[in-house]
Amino acid sequence: MYDPILLAEQTEALVIHGRARRYYRLARGGRWYGGIATADCCGCPLRCSFCWSGKPRDNPDRVGKFYQPEEVFRALSSCARKKGYRQLRLSGNEPTLGKEHLLAVLGLVDESHYHFILETSGILIDEEYARELAGFRNLHVRVSLKGTNPQEFSLLTGALPEVFSLQLTALRNLTEAGVSCHPAVMLSFSPKDSFRALKDELNKISPHLTDEIEEEYIFLYPHVEGRLIKSGLKPLIAYSPDGIPKELV
Numbered sequence: 001m002y003d004p005i006l007l008a009e010q011t012e013a014l015v016i017h018g019r020a021r022r023y024y025r026l027a028r029g030g031r032w033y034g035g036i037a038t039a040d041c042c043g044c045p046l047r048c049s050f051c052w053s054g055k056p057r058d059n060p061d062r063v064g065k066f067y068q069p070e071e072v073f074r075a076l077s078s079c080a081r082k083k084g085y086r087q088l089r090l091s092g093n094e095p096t097l098g099k100e101h102l103l104a105v106l107g108l109v110d111e112s113h114y115h116f117i118l119e120t121s122g123i124l125i126d127e128e129y130a131r132e133l134a135g136f137r138n139l140h141v142r143v144s145l146k147g148t149n150p151q152e153f154s155l156l157t158g159a160l161p162e163v164f165s166l167q168l169t170a171l172r173n174l175t176e177a178g179v180s181c182h183p184a185v186m187l188s189f190s191p192k193d194s195f196r197a198l199k200d201e202l203n204k205i206s207p208h209l210t211d212e213i214e215e216e217y218i219f220l221y222p223h224v225e226g227r228l229i230k231s232g233l234k235p236l237i238a239y240s241p242d243g244i245p246k247e248l249v
């Protein structure tokens with residue numbers, strides 16, 4: 001079992017260089033959120049068994065190259081302009097690694113008419129990080145919970161179970177700092193009563209989190225299926241990539 005906070009430090013050493021961050025793709029369009037321009041970064045402090053990122057997650061220093069925040073924003077906004085999108089995001093791995101880089105990208109987004117969706121596991125969002133994110137008006141944070149409780153979190157990520165609480169703490173910190181946010185939760189492996197218990201926990205932080213909870217399920221891309229077979233995990237609910245229900249896009 002690994003400590004994601006330690007892995008975050010080790011990964012940052014590989015993918016962050018001053019204000020620059022390593023990316024493996026700048027930038028692509030996508031149908032998610034009704035259309036969004038996406039830049040794919042390298043490096044994540046988690047090892048989810050349903051992850052679709054391969055080499056950029058496991059060998060982040062051997063793929064892609066470093067880009068300054070200005071280059072990332074330029075690529076994102078150019079992609080969005082061509083496709084007629086209003087939204088931008090960083091994806092592929094964990095965008096909150098390299099805080100200085102992320103905050104600089106968000107600063108550029110804030111000077112534009114674009115809206116930024118920050119997709120994160122939240123484990124690095126402490127009180128100070130949340131207060132800094134509160135300075136951006138064009139930002140919404142989606143915290144993706146890996147399961148519904150510490151045991152599921154550990155089963156799905158292979159990480160120390162207590163780190164699950166950092167995901168809930170991130171939602172608390174963001175809510176208290178006044179950052180627009182909502183939780184998404186991977187439910188492919190969760191019995192219904194665990195989901196109910198999670199909703200109670202979220203409700204204690206703020207009722208808006210329960211109201212806005214987003215359900216996430218596994219999409220069975222070939223390499224995701226490979227990882228699941230290797231881990232021995234069997235999803236209760238999963239979808240093939242060409243059979244994703246409209247409400248999950």
Ligand code: SF4
Nearest residue numbers: 044046047048051093
């Ligand atoms: S947090 Fe996302 S990128 Fe990181 S291992 Fe999990 S699914 Fe992959």
